[in-house]
Amino acid sequence: MDEVPCYFDMVRDSTLSFKGSKNVDGVDTGYRKSRYTVCLAISLDGRVLSTMIIFRNLVKPPSVPNLSQRMVLAASKSGTMDCTLAKYWMDKVFSRRGNYFQTTKSVLIWDSYGSHKRDDIVKYLRQKYCSEMVLIPAKMTCFAQPLDVAVNSAFKAALKNEWDEWVRTSPAEMTPKGYRKRPSYKAIVDMVENAVSAISKEMIKRAFECCGIAERGGIVPLEKLNQRFKTVLSWKDSAGLIEAGQLSSDDDDEGVGAGSGDDEVVERRSGDEISDNEYSDEFE
Numbered sequence: 070m071d072e073v074p075c076y077f078d079m080v081r082d083s084t085l086s087f088k089g090s091k092n093v094d095g096v097d098t099g100y101r102k103s104r105y106t107v108c109l110a111i112s113l114d115g116r117v118l119s120t121m122i123i124f125r126n127l128v129k130p131p132s133v134p135n136l137s138q139r140m141v142l143a144a145s146k147s148g149t150m151d152c153t154l155a156k157y158w159m160d161k162v163f164s165r166r167g168n169y170f171q172t173t174k175s176v177l178i179w180d181s182y183g184s185h186k187r188d189d190i191v192k193y194l195r196q197k198y199c200s201e202m203v204l205i206p207a208k209m210t211c212f213a214q215p216l217d218v219a220v221n222s223a224f225k226a227a228l229k230n231e232w233d234e235w236v237r238t239s240p241a242e243m244t245p246k247g248y249r250k251r252p253s254y255k256a257i258v259d260m261v262e263n264a265v266s267a268i269s270k271e272m273i274k275r276a277f278e279c280c281g282i283a284e285r286g287g288i289v290p291l292e293k294l295n296q297r298f299k300t301v302l303s304w305k306d307s308a309g310l311i312e313a314g315q316l317s318s319d320d321d322d323e324g325v326g327a328g329s330g331d332d333e334v335v336e337r338r339s340g341d342e343i344s345d346n347e348y349s350d351e352f353e
Contacts, residue, residue, distance in 0.1 A: 177200055
């Protein structure tokens with residue numbers, strides 16, 4: 070799982086205009102800095118789990134008619150995930166991660182954001198869902214986090230396309246001062262849902278593969294890893310941190326897998342007991 074910051078105005082960084090133009094007109098609603106967070110979650114078998122959207126500066130989630138079962142809405146002052154929302158996400162998304170019991174043993178991989186690595190979150194995941202947590206250290210998500218490496222950019226590109234389509238086709242509602250109103254919460258949810266549908270099963274499987282993650286602890290050949298991961302491994306090899314033959318070209322002993330021992334770039338967190346304080350039912 071990974072949190073992706075998005076904005077009510079998903080304008081592009083470039084556009085087309087005539088050569089020599091002194092002024093280039095653009096369209097937005099003045100909400101380029103109004104942020105919300107999309108919590109994307111994928112599984113190793115190529116599925117996209119339910120998507121949670123966290124809206125900013127709201128006491129409770131907005132009321133959206135005909136909300137899809139694949140979408141979950143939440144709210145927080147900062148618009149980001151805190152401890153309460155982390156548990157809420159586990160209950161609403163992680164618990165429905167597959168066609169099996171919610172207590173089936175699984176592994177949750179996400180970055181080392183503050184609310185992710187708190188002891189009460191680790192204990193909650195382990196005791197309620199019988200699952201383990203793997204934290205990707207800071208500054209390593211660019212080559213070890215599947216969503217960061219191969220999915221988030223495609224999702225944001227699709228979301229910008231959805232915003233462009235909204236600007237072109239939706240009726241322009243104006244404010245009393247004559248500015249165009251920003252997209253409604255319903256429009257934002259629809260845009261995000263359509264953008265998530267652009268994430269293919271092949272893209273997800275490739276994302277895990279290029280980060281060295283394979284089913285059942287399998288080994289991923291080096292040539293399938295992303296370039297940054299290869300650079301890190303080559304640096305470790307030149308520094309003498311990898312044993313001779315570990316980066317061999319033979320299929321039998323090359324690659325990166327779950328059984329790489331001390332060379333793992335992730336941190337496993339576990340807990341013993343869950344705290345007595347359950348999360349609040351504010352979003353129930």
